[in-house]
Amino acid sequence: MSTAKEFAVAICDDTLQDADFLENCIRNILAESKIVKYTKGENLLRDLEEQVHQYELVFLAICMKEKNGIDTAKEIRKIDTMLPIVFVSRSEKFYREAFDVFAFQYLLKPVTCSEVKSVLNRLGMVREPAIVFRYRSRIFTIRHHEIVYISSSLHTVNFHMTNGKEFHCRGKLADFEEQLKNSHIIRCHQSFFVNMENIIGMKSNSIITEEGIIPVSRTYMKEVQKRYRQYLNDK
Numbered sequence: 001m002s003t004a005k006e007f008a009v010a011i012c013d014d015t016l017q018d019a020d021f022l023e024n025c026i027r028n029i030l031a032e033s034k035i036v037k038y039t040k041g042e043n044l045l046r047d048l049e050e051q052v053h054q055y056e057l058v059f060l061a062i063c064m065k066e067k068n069g070i071d072t073a074k075e076i077r078k079i080d081t082m083l084p085i086v087f088v089s090r091s092e093k094f095y096r097e098a099f100d101v102f103a104f105q106y107l108l109k110p111v112t113c114s115e116v117k118s119v120l121n122r123l124g125m126v127r128e129p130a131i132v133f134r135y136r137s138r139i140f141t142i143r144h145h146e147i148v149y150i151s152s153s154l155h156t157v158n159f160h161m162t163n164g165k166e167f168h169c170r171g172k173l174a175d176f177e178e179q180l181k182n183s184h185i186i187r188c189h190q191s192f193f194v195n196m197e198n199i200i201g202m203k204s205n206s207i208i209t210e211e212g213i214i215p216v217s218r219t220y221m222k223e224v225q226k227r228y229r230q231y232l233n234d235k
């Protein structure tokens with residue numbers, strides 16, 4: 001998923017595995033983002049002193065071997081009072097101190113990509129992908145996350161929504177493939193697309209969602225399994 005604007009994000013964590021995971025999550029959500037990793041709070045502070053407002057967001061580990069995240073955040077606030085700071089920690093005991101330095105969010109390790117996406121969404125850094133189509137002189141815009149699955153029959157495309165509603169338009173599924181490229185909505189059958197965000201189980205030849213069971217044809221089975229495994233790993 002990409003955005004029109006390149007965002008700059010700092011990650012400060014001396015646990016390299018955790019820092020790398022955060023970086024991968026952010027890149028999967030903001031493909032064109034600039035990410036700079038630090039293992040020491042002092043280095044982050046030095047760069048911020050040299051150039052204020054160079055980052056839109058900082059992920060800051062609390063427990064580090066040298067200067068801890070809380071002390072680093074206190075110094076950040078002397079330089080930049082508005083920079084969003086997201087603390088990451090394996091302990092809940094620093095909540096009050098995080099509040100005192102006006103942290104934007106406090107995430108417990110192991111952090112998930114869905115939590116990272118939620119943070120980026122709240123900061124307006126993610127451009128929510130959507131399908132746009134015209135039907136009966138009206139233009140419809142449907143956000144991807146609102147879709148459970150898409151079906152087609154008799155030259156009609158049906159959008160089955162998470163709230164139980166349905167929208168329809170004339171056409172075929174192929175008309176929407178370009179708008180769905182690089183999204184979590186994948187082709188699983190000649191007559192179906194399914195949103196991986198709303199899959200709750202899989203069988204040998206079908207996908208289970210809260211809205212019903214979606215068939216998976218042999219033609220698409222391997223690709224569906226591959227994409228879904230990758231989606232689960234990214235989460």
